[in-house]
Amino acid sequence: MKKIGLIGGTGPESTLVYYKELNTRINNKLGGIGFPEIAIESLNLHKALDLVAKKEYDELTDYIGAKIQNLENGGADIIALTAATMHVVFDKLKPAVHKPFISIPVAAAEYAVKKGFKKVGLFGTIFTMEQDYLSGAFVANGIEVCTPCKEDRLIVHDHIANELEYGIVKEESLKELISIIQKMKEEQGIEALILGCTELPLALNDNNCPVPCLDIMEIHIQKLVELSTSA
Amino acid sequence: MKKIGLIGGTGPESTLVYYKELNTRINNKLGGIGFPEIAIESLNLHKALDLVAKKEYDELTDYIGAKIQNLENGGADIIALTAATMHVVFDKLKPAVHKPFISIPVAAAEYAVKKGFKKVGLFGTIFTMEQDYLSGAFVANGIEVCTPCKEDRLIVHDHIANELEYGIVKEESLKELISIIQKMKEEQGIEALILGCTELPLALNDNNCPVPCLDIMEIHIQKLVELSTSA
Known part of the structure; x- marks a missing residue:
């Protein structure tokens, strides 16, 4: 079994999910x-977000x-960042990492490729929607990534920042999110939706979303389980 | 703020509590x-418990x-084990630890001294009841430690191993535990009870226990918060 090295704390809540799920699974x-x-x-977290x-x-x-250096020195066989946002420097970090360095966007993009x-x-x-640190891996894998129009991006951002970050899921906000996805499906032809924020699965899932959801944290955890237990 | 280095996983559930509480507090x-x-x-966990x-x-x-060496090499300023049982080798580990190494039993014993x-x-x-890895720190601090009689020790052990470890709190088991504590108060004159197992606070607390409870994990976490934020 391979030792997993995690960069956590950004934020602590998702680190808890990684730790619990990796142990259990x-x-x-x-x-x-x-x-x-x-x-x-x-x-x-505050220092990292400030930077x-x-x-x-x-x-x-x-x-x-x-910190990755500490994990490597301590014998970690696999390295991962437990927050999507920190992948903004993934490519800058990569040359100095000597162990398999498992990216959330790459794992999610490879999963999307498998799903066709x-x-x-x-x-x-x-x-997240306006930078390419998350979408880039999909594009590199031949998948087109669409974002909502400017006005809808603001709506999505507001629901995340002012409700979901506090664990609040309002029925009317959910309806609004679903109608934006429906519009993207009809007008842009999206076949799936990347849940590009740890809190989005609180509101959206395959049962209520007009297209399949790509839960990037879930896909990442599955990948780490697989790698840790492989020969 | 000092960096905290934890030996966790023994078991993962209490590690989650330490991580969450230290971050939040x-x-x-x-x-x-x-x-x-x-x-x-x-x-x-399996390897550690087997040993x-x-x-x-x-x-x-x-x-x-x-692993402690890894934590020290990575810049941890304070080291702690997140499980009481692993303190069975605390004294053997201590000489090789160069940073403050914060013992659960010692923190709990010092707290009991403060409470008089x-x-x-x-x-x-x-x-736990028949070894001295937990009681030793209390004795070293001038506090007498009493355990239940042999028959009652078996009852306490059984309720922990067969119910509390699975998160089950039976009303009749709680009554039995409380009557053992009551007997220890009357016959042995105990003034407080060390909850010497992470799961005991699921059943016992200051509201239902005939004597004040010493929640050793809670006391340990408070100590780590204090040390991490002190100058």
Whole structure:
């Protein structure tokens, strides 16, 4: 079994999900006789988000890079970042990482390729929808990524920032999100939707969404389970 | 703010509590502007418990010691084990730890001294009640530690191993536990009860227990918050 090294804390809530799910799923997969070895370097969320906000990407790369170095020195066989946003510096970090470095966007894009999707929508914060750190991996895999129109992007962002981040799912907001997805399906022809923010699965899932959902954290965790337990 | 290094995974559920509580409490203490840096080395629970069961304490010391070394190399300023049972090798580990190494039993014993207790009871598994890895710190601090009689120890152990470990709290089992505590209060004069197992707070608390409860994990977490945020 390979040791998993995680950069966590950005934020702590999703780190808890990774830790709990990796332990439970790997132990179950091994018939209840083996929890994995996991090392977590949990960052100061405020410091990390501040560096993202100021676009101080060199400093962010140094901050995360030093922690990845700790994970490698401690014997981690697989490295991963537990937050989509931190992938804004994934390519800058990559040259210094000597172990398999498992990207959330790449794992999600490879999953979408397997599912045969050619054109997908992307929901997330304005930052996520307007930067290419998440969509880039899909494009590199030959998948077209559509975002909502400017006005709808603001609506999606607001529902995430002011409701979902606080665990609030309003019925009327959900309807609004679904109608934006429906419009993207009809006008842009999206075949699936990337849930590009950890909180979106609180509201959207395959049962209420007009197209299949790509839950990127779920896909990433599945990938880590598979890699940790493979020979 | 000092970086906290934790040996976790023994078991994963209490590691989740440590991680969540340290993040939340330290951030709240700092006015919502600073999550701590935390490093966790999460062990394979089955391997660790197997070494405890076989009393292979040298191997267990080596297993945990190597992970503590990783935490120190990664810049942890404070080291702690997140499970009482692993303190069976605390004294063997200590000489090789160069940072403050915060013991659960010592933190709990110091808390009991502050509260002025002279004689306390100890509940836990048979292993915990019959070994001195937990009681030793209290004795070293001048506090007498009483355990239930042999028959009652078996009852306490059974309720922990067969019910509480699975999150089950039966009303009749709780009554039985409380009557054992009441007997210890009357016959042995205990002034407080050490909840020497992570699951005991599921059943016992200051509202239903005949004497004040010493929740050792809670006391330990408070101590780590205090140390991490002190100058």
